[in-house]
Amino acid sequence: MARRTSSNLSEKVEINMTPMIDVVFQLMSFFMCTLKVIAPEGDFDIRMPLATAAAAVPDDQQVPPIRVRLAANADGQLTGITMNGSPVADFAELRRKIVGLVGNDRGPNSLAERTEVEFDCDFGLRYFNVVQAITAVSGTVEDGRIVELVRKIKFTPAKRAAARAP
Amino acid sequence: MARRSVSSGASTTEIDMTPMIDMTFQLITFFMFVMNFSEAEQDERIRLPLSQLAKPSDRVVEKPLTLQLTSAGAVIYAGELVSVRDIGGYLEREKAVMLDAGREPSAATVIIRADGRAKTGEVQEIIRTCQEKGFEKFALRAQYDEGG
Numbered sequence: 001m002a003r004r005t006s007s008n009l010s011e012k013v014e015i016n017m018t019p020m021i022d023v024v025f026q027l028m029s030f031f032m033c034t035l036k037v038i039a040p041e042g043d044f045d046i047r048m049p050l051a052t053a054a055a056a057v058p059d060d061q062q063v064p065p066i067r068v069r070l071a072a073n074a075d076g077q078l079t080g081i082t083m084n085g086s087p088v089a090d091f092a093e094l095r096r097k098i099v100g101l102v103g104n105d106r107g108p109n110s111l112a113e114r115t116e117v118e119f120d121c122d123f124g125l126r127y128f129n130v131v132q133a134i135t136a137v138s139g140t141v142e143d144g145r146i147v148e149l150v151r152k153i154k155f156t157p158a159k160r161a162a163a164r165a166p
Numbered sequence: 167m168a169r170r171s172v173s174s175g176a177s178t179t180e181i182d183m184t185p186m187i188d189m190t191f192q193l194i195t196f197f198m199f200v201m202n203f204s205e206a207e208q209d210e211r212i213r214l215p216l217s218q219l220a221k222p223s224d225r226v227v228e229k230p231l232t233l234q235l236t237s238a239g240a241v242i243y244a245g246e247l248v249s250v251r252d253i254g255g256y257l258e259r260e261k262a263v264m265l266d267a268g269r270e271p272s273a274a275t276v277i278i279r280a281d282g283r284a285k286t287g288e289v290q291e292i293i294r295t296c297q298e299k300g301f302e303k304f305a306l307r308a309q310y311d312e313g314g
Contacts, residue, residue: 017183024190031197038208042220043227043277043305050297076285123287127235127280128215130289131308135217146219158290 044134046153065116065154066101068094070133072125081133091136098137098149116152123158211236215282216311227305230275231260233292237283241292250288250295257299271300279307 071080081088088094102112117137121130139148212234233253234242241248243256261271276296280289293304 017187021183021187021190024187024194028190028194028197031194031201035197035201038202039214040220040222040310041208041214041307042217042222042310043307044217044220045275046304046306047302048293048297048304049272049302070286072286076283121286121290123285125286126282127284127286127289128282130286131215131217131282131306134306135219135308139219141218146221155290155293158287158294 044131044138044153045151048154063111063114063116065118066098066137066150067118067120068133068137069120070122070125070129072122072129074124076124076126078125078129091132094133095136095140095149099140102149112149113151115150116154117150118154118156120156121158209234209242209279211242212279212281213237213283214279214307214309217308218311220308220310222310227275227277229269230277230305231301232277232279233296235278235280235284235288235292237281239285239288250291253292254295254299257296257301261299261301272302274301275303275305276301277305277307 067084069080069082070078071082073079081090081094083094083097088097098117102110102115119130119133134153137150138153139146141147235250236242236247239250241250241253243253248256264271264274276293278289278292280292289306296304
């Protein structure tokens with residue numbers, strides 16, 4: 001290979017950039033191709049063992065569950081919310097009622113922790129309504145912080161045959 | 167700026183590489199930071215319901231079982247489409263694998279990624295089938311809604 005003589009002192013030593021740029025572009029295309037845009041997701045944890053006779057024995061700490069009924073029409077749209085039999089206008093009101101019931105009693109063995117909400121949903125109801133209802137009962141967002149309400153959630157068994165008469 | 171004279175015919179024109187390399191390194195660092203290696207099981211066929219409480223948690227669910235329900239009512243289990251009624255057999259196999267590995271199904275978490283337009287009853291049927299196989303812990307997954 002032709003080697004540059006150091007006779008001419010004013011000339012700079014030149015580095016061959018080509019391999020570096022090759023590698024750098026390789027890296028860049030690798031990271032660009034493997035990039036996956038992931039939407040942030042979270043979970044609602046539900047502990048729901050199969051109901052047994054032993055589980056049905058009530059203890060004195062137990063608060064009777066709040067029954068929330070979500071009714072749907074044939075298209076699966078939400079037509080009505082009732083909480084313990086009384087109609088509720090929307091999920092915001094449902095949340096206010098839940099807050100009114102459990103109050104500000106938080107922490108271990110608090111009323112909020114012992115309370116249980118049971119959802120009774122029509123079979124065809126679109127699932128996002130259920131998630132909205134769970135959101136309404138399980139917490140509120142205050143100044144960007146999540147304040148937990150009821151954690152215990154269960155569902156009444158689904159009734160496929162009970163496609164309710166219009 | 168000192169400009170090379172074209173008197174010497176042997177010398178080639180040199181491009182200043184510095185800004186380009188700066189940019190490229192910037193881009194590499196950007197892509198390195200945004201990259202995540204998490205094996206999040208996501209499927210473009212599922213449009214999760216939105217919830218402002220569904221904040222991503224740092225807690226890692228150990229060896230979860232993910233069941234995805236499409237809006238049409240089919241379950242995506244391990245990449246293949248299965249009907250809701252047939253899911254029992256697959257869960258039985260999953261349970262057998264768990265018991266072989268010395269883990270109880272009741273300790274495992276079933277992540278349910280159901281489409282927002284899916285029928286609630288079908289979600290409940292999946293939960294019911296899981297319960298019959300001994301699974302107890304469920305996580306209903308929703309997409310974090312920043313808008314509130």
